Amino acid sequence: MTVTRLEIAGYRSVKRLVLPVHPVTVVVGANGSGKTNLYRALYLLQAAAEGRLARTLAEEGGTPSVVWAGPREHKKPVRMTVGVTLEDELAYELSCGIVPSDPSEPGTLFLLDPEVKEEHLWALSGGRRAVLMERKDRTAFLRDSEGKRVTFPTQLWSAESVLDQLAEPQRFPRLSELQRTLKAWRFYHQFRTDLEAPARQPQVGVRTTALAHDGRDLAAALATIYEIGDRRGLEKALDDAFPGAELQVEAPQGRFSLALRMPGLSRPMAASELSDGTLRYLCLLAALLSPRPPPFVALNEPETSLHPDLLGPLSRLLVEAAKHSQIWVTTHAEPLAEAVSRRTGYEPVRLVKHGGATEVEGPASSEE
Structure with a gap:
């Protein structure tokens, strides 16, 4: 409802x-x-x-x-x-x-x-x-x-x-x-991206259809989208934000970890090496592309730590997620608010x- x-x-x-x-x-x-x-x-x-x-x-x-x-x-x-x-x-x-x-x-x-x-x-x-x-x-x-x-x-x-x-x-x-x-x-307002954040470390994982509020089970949530969710949608949204990037998730002995292979680099970047903004954006992908979307998703200041170039991809991600869930966003970023408004026709509050x-x-x- x-x-x-x-x-x-x-x-x-x-x-x-x-x-x-x-x-x-x-x-x-x-x-x-x-x-x-x-x-x-x-x-x-x-x-x-x-x-x-x-x-x-x-x-x-x-x-x-x-x-x-x-x-x-x-x-x-x-x-x-x-x-x-x-x-x-x-x-x-x-x-x-x-x-x-x-x-x-x-x-x-x-x-x-x-x-x-x-x-x-x-x-x-x-x-x-x-x-x-x-x-x-x-x-x-x-x-x-x-x-x-x-x-x-x-x-x-x-x-x-x-x-x-x-x-x-x-x-x-x-x-x-x-x-x-x-x-x-579902509410998301405090994705942890500090050096000790669980998302940066291998975590015991299970099939995860709803990302934890702090992103601790990010690798398992992304792997779940790949297995039972919209894999093509995830890959498209990832490429929209990071052109040419490839997400890798491994789970030896059930301990999930992720890495991101970027164009021009000879090896993938482990989660511990990713910037705060990149890790936060991966959390947003997992939250908004859930295989079992909730009726209502609220995000508080999702643009935190993001480069301005990511506001366009984020606006497209939000509009795509709105096909399955009602979306509520609070933000400081006028460009994000205007970009969403242009795509939906709804004026920002x-x-x-x-x-x-x-x-x-x-x-x-x-x-x-």
Whole structure:
């Protein structure tokens, strides 16, 4: 199920933002404009579906650090809200606040945890919303497969989503469908290319249809594309970026390693010898040419370490990958954003800061 709309409120620099989401959405802006905050908001939805919401927010500094820090309307509770519309059929919204402090009650040590205040799942039809799930604090009701209203039988854990706490897919098929969709998304924002990066060293490998978030299983992922994926597509994309290059993957005793043979060199270059940009581009190839493409792929600043000459091949790679997956990209690189826009017809989402708040400029804006 593709994402058609993203809504964020009260999250980091985003006071309120509503965006249409296309088959390829490129978000561009200067440092500090809030690009990564949109990426992280999407990532929070997957974390909620997997039962990692509290941990993910803690790694960002905790809920008190991620809620909107700018001026607020008086007496309004401190909340952060993220919501998506899928296929114009389902809409899901998650709203969290800070763990309350009550002078009359013993304190808690877990002050970084979120307090899930509300969750909603709606079925959309003809401009109307039918409630499939509604949560208020630790209680929730749902509509089962027969349309009957069912109250959640136990008190919900306040730091995690209903999605991770309800395990009856046959009874609540739309809720289960949403969870499966969010869990299938893939996010890439920290490919390791340092000298000690696992991708530079031989690694025990298995058939790998989804590259790890840090690229540690790169050699096995590329070998998997060669064996059961689009080998010709991989070779074409490699030649587009590095004309005349030939990828080599070896696996003695099941330990996978890769090398790149370049024109004019008498021997292949081992992964340990490749530049950061070359290794990162190979990771992008493995991520975007997966034999089992996910419904949604998000890339945060994929142009990092890449030579400007690689932005053209990268734009073509992104558009090709969009035939099988919905693509979300945040980038500093205007040339990359423009190249993708020329090939897809979708205008980049350009972010700016006004009064400390992230806003959208241009025709892509649908802020409310």
